[in-house]
Amino acid sequence: MKKRVDCFIFADALGWELVSRHGILEDLLPVRNRCETLLGYSSTCDPTILTGELPCQHGHFSFFVKAGNESPFKSLGKWSFLPQRIAGHHRVRNRVSRHLAKKLQYTGYFQLYSVPFKHLPLLDYTEKKDIYEPGGIIGGQDTIFEHWRASGKPWMRSDWRRGDAENLAQAKDALSRGDVELLYLFTAGLDATMHRYGPHAPEAEAGFERFAQSVRELHAIASKQYHDVRIHLFSDHGMAEVSQASDMMLRWQTLPFQYGRDYIAVWDSTMARFWFHSEKVREDAMRWLGEQPDGRILSDEELERGGCFFPDHRYGELFYLLPSGSLFVPSFMNMGFVKGMHGYAPAEADSAASWLATHETRGVKELKDIFPVMKDAAAN
Numbered sequence: 001m002k003k004r005v006d007c008f009i010f011a012d013a014l015g016w017e018l019v020s021r022h023g024i025l026e027d028l029l030p031v032r033n034r035c036e037t038l039l040g041y042s043s044t045c046d047p048t049i050l051t052g053e054l055p056c057q058h059g060h061f062s063f064f065v066k067a068g069n070e071s072p073f074k075s076l077g078k079w080s081f082l083p084q085r086i087a088g089h090h091r092v093r094n095r096v097s098r099h100l101a102k103k104l105q106y107t108g109y110f111q112l113y114s115v116p117f118k119h120l121p122l123l124d125y126t127e128k129k130d131i132y133e134p135g136g137i138i139g140g141q142d143t144i145f146e147h148w149r150a151s152g153k154p155w156m157r158s159d160w161r162r163g164d165a166e167n168l169a170q171a172k173d174a175l176s177r178g179d180v181e182l183l184y185l186f187t188a189g190l191d192a193t194m195h196r197y198g199p200h201a202p203e204a205e206a207g208f209e210r211f212a213q214s215v216r217e218l219h220a221i222a223s224k225q226y227h228d229v230r231i232h233l234f235s236d237h238g239m240a241e242v243s244q245a246s247d248m249m250l251r252w253q254t255l256p257f258q259y260g261r262d263y264i265a266v267w268d269s270t271m272a273r274f275w276f277h278s279e280k281v282r283e284d285a286m287r288w289l290g291e292q293p294d295g296r297i298l299s300d301e302e303l304e305r306g307g308c309f310f311p312d313h314r315y316g317e318l319f320y321l322l323p324s325g326s327l328f329v330p331s332f333m334n335m336g337f338v339k340g341m342h343g344y345a346p347a348e349a350d351s352a353a354s355w356l357a358t359h360e361t362r363g364v365k366e367l368k369d370i371f372p373v374m375k376d377a378a379a380n
């Protein structure tokens with residue numbers, strides 16, 4: 001019988017509010033606390049989990065940015081004539097995204113979402129490489145998997161391209177053979193369910209039940225092969241129920257500013273990021289944004305506190321953020337209403353991530369604390 005296995009289970013969007021409200025896996029995972037998240041999305045948080053560094057260090061924050069000299073999407077401008085209801089349709093987008101990722105040799109998660117074709121030639125995409133593979137982090141940091149590889153211990157990681165059922169089956173299989181001592185299980189099914197139905201819908205609750213059951217099964221299977229089974233379950237952020245739609249992007253578009261000439265903007269689902277081409281536009285825009293009741297302009301100090309201040313402004317010169325439970329409809333990310341969303345201020349209750357474990361480890365108070373625990377596991 002093998003000695004010990006450390007399973008690190010990533011559950012996208014399974015936030016602390018949800019975990020405490022439903023008492024998820026309270027008996028199996030008695031070590032549990034709120035884990036502070038970061039401003040941004042999984043694209044911001046996941047590289048921090050994998051490297052232990054803040055966004056300003058690993059370089060990842062959001063997917064779309066203002067292009068430098070040449071945009072990889074230059075050729076897409078010719079499709080600008082398509083009405084957005086066709087061009088923004090998810091089936092069209094998925095197909096074009098797959099084709100483009102292949103052509104541009106992107107190995108990371110790539111999705112055009114609903115970014116208008118006419119704006120794409122002025123934009124660039126940040127996650128070009130698979131962040132789970134060596135060389136995938138923009139800042140050049142090693143991820144935990146390079147450390148695991150170097151430790152010489154047998155390890156495995158699931159493929160984020162696959163669904164939860166397949167990844168769970170693969171993890172159970174490896175544990176039932178006693179093949180691994182370090183395991184990173186990737187799951188994103190709860191995130192998808194909660195976006196679709198909302199975090200408090202019966203579908204989400206059924207999802208939590210199923211998920212908890214899977215973790216129990218995993219533990220039971222591992223316990224037959226190892227006498228020390230350590231499970232660490234964590235998320236990147238939480239999920240808020242969306243109760244309000246903001247049509248601010250449409251209102252902004254009626255202003256006399258012209259995209260490309262006066263400014264560039266990216267409308268994420270809960271945050272708008274701007275680059276201005278003149279001081280006059282910046283002043284007028286800031287005045288207008290300051291008058292809108294929808295959300296607020298983030299100060300550089302706030303970005304800095306969250307580890308998301310980039311001195312070169314590569315992710316924007318000005319950030320405008322909605323309050324928890326509000327969503328830009330439409331945005332560059334979605335054309336319609338979505339019932340669950342994340343990407344609000346980290347201090348909001350529904351934003352917090354969670355940390356649950358079978359055993360005490362060094363403390364995990366924020367996302368970057370997960371990495372040292374994963375590193376310790378390889379050393380022990």
Ligand SMILES: [Zn+2]
Pocket residue numbers: 013191192195342
């Ligand atoms: Zn999500």
